[in-house]
Amino acid sequence: MNITRNTTDNLSAVISITLAKADYQEKVDNVLNQYRKTASIKGFRKGQVPMSFVKKQYGDAVVFDTVNELLQKSVTEYINEEKLSILGNPIPVIKDAIDWNAEELTFDFEIGLAPEFDVDLSKIEVESLKVAVADEEVQKYVDNFSQRFGSLKSLEAAEEGAILKVDQAVNGEEAKASFIRIEDLKDASAFIGKKVGDIVEVNSKDIYDTAEEATQNLGTEVSEEGVNISITIKEINTVAKAEVNQELFDKVYGEGAVDSEEAFRNKIKEESENMYNKEADKQIINDVVAALLENTSFELPKEFLTKWLTFSNEQITSEEQAAEELAKMEKSLRYQLIEAKIAEVNNVEVNAEEVKEAAVVAIKEQLKMYGQTSIPEESMNQIIAGALSNQEEYNRLSYQVFTDKMLAIFKENVKLNEKEVTFDEFVEIITKKNEELAEA
Structure with missing residues (x-):
């Protein structure tokens, strides 16, 4: 095998690989021998097919596969050994015809070279x-932690910030259990002051900004015209913020990580x-x-x-x-x-x-x-x-x-x-x- 490189310009070159039959013939013969052992050709017993028949049927394909595998391996090894920095991958130069029985086969591959430059x-x-x-920003985080690690507290009536456990029936269908956060509603006026057991009749357009939001919250497809909802209030709760004390510090940062406000x-x-x-x-x-x-x-x-x-x-x-x-x-x-x-x-x-x-x-x-x-x-x-x-x-x-x-x-x-x-x-x-x- 002989490998050469011809530079066509500063950023491209052609790698030429010349293979002699000796470079690949042994592997070709081994593959054909395996084919001969398993080939099934009418008129011959299995394993007794003459090699001439096997070569006629499979020879060119085996040579092609073997040579192609050898070429890919050789190009990669050459690029690594020569420490060539290339862009993309080598492109084989297409030939009109190849005589697979020739004593030598030559193949060319175009490569793109990475440019040389310095970075200052x-x-x-x-x-x-x-x-x-700022302190105001810190306070927002403190309030957020107090809210997140707070506890549920029952309310007599719905108010701002309340969380309602409800059964929702859409257009008279069977009611489904869900939760409603007052602060998430487009208009919560129909719920303020309501108590457990009260029923609120609204259209989805009244409490949700979009049909998509209504669909997500109701679990059923809602059009732009909206749907009528019958909402039965089962529980009314609010989140009682956690006190800013050692218990909260430990929950947020781990036990003993901080010891004062x-x-x-x-x-x-x-x-x-x-x-x-x-x-x-x-x-x-x-x-x-x-x-x-x-x-x-x-x-x-x-x-x-x-x-x-x-x-x-x-x-x-x-x-x-x-x-x-x-x-x-x-x-x-x-x-x-x-x-x-x-x-x-x-x-x-x-x-x-x-x-x-x-x-x-x-x-x-x-x-x-x-x-x-x-x-x-x-x-x-x-x-x-x-x-x-x-x-x-x-x-x-x-x-x-x-x-x-x-x-x-x-x-x-x-x-x-x-x-x-x-x-x-x-x-x-x-x-x-x-x-x-x-x-x-």
Whole structure:
């Protein structure tokens, strides 16, 4: 076997592979011998079919499969050994006719080469938002926790904030048990002051904003005209907020994690700022990416990529269509190359242990959202193992670890202009930036 590479221009080349019969004939003979043992041809006993018959019937197909397998393996090994950075995949050059009985066979593969370029992060300058959480914002969280960990309290009559257990009959059909939250209704006036046992007759349009909302709450299809509902009140409750004391602190953060209201509020403030600043970090990444795309220039092997898209994608039926598709993906492709270059220069790698650690953090945060702050180690290990066994979830966590490492590199090398903002200002800035990104 002989492999050569001819560069056609700076960003494309042709790999030529010449195979002698000796490179593949032994494997072809072995396959044909297996066929001979099992072939069933009229006039011959099984296993006694002459090899000439077997070669006539299966020879060309076996040579084709064997050669094709050898070519794919050889091209891949050559690219790896030569440390070629390619875009897309090698494209076989189609030949009009191939003499499979020739002593030598030569095949060509076109490849697109990744461009050479440098990335200078020190020239990038972006804004870094720092969110300062006000006392009013902290109080909203305190109220939310008090509500979430509160207890049900019976009421004599329905009032604002009440939760009603009811039986609902739609257009005279059999009543179905459900719950109604007064605060969720479009107009709750028909319920205010009602007591257990009272029946409220309304049209769905009176209490629900849309037909879709009515359908979801009633469990039956509702048109825009609405339906008549007969609602029998079975229970009237409200949520009595939990007191802001040690019992609430323990429920929110785990036993003994905080020991005073001041520490509780400080913990909320710290976590809130961390959460908002994580969003600010995402914006740093977005801004750095935009700046890198604007400031890092290099050519792409567009002619090759257009041909590769046409060859590899059955949905693309012309070079014009492929060119349009390439234009759509060019920005993403350029950043992938820039990102790969930064990762290579900074030796960024992600290992299984780091992915596991990320899974632990993500699962604990998710469980905490549901008030579960203390999970037995065995149960936690099972949850973690389940998450890591899901390939899609593993890939997501792996990319998150990679992104965190890239963010650290950006923060260390890019010029960050810190700007302290309120939560409302932060939302306004991020919303505007996202709208600009969507329009780009």
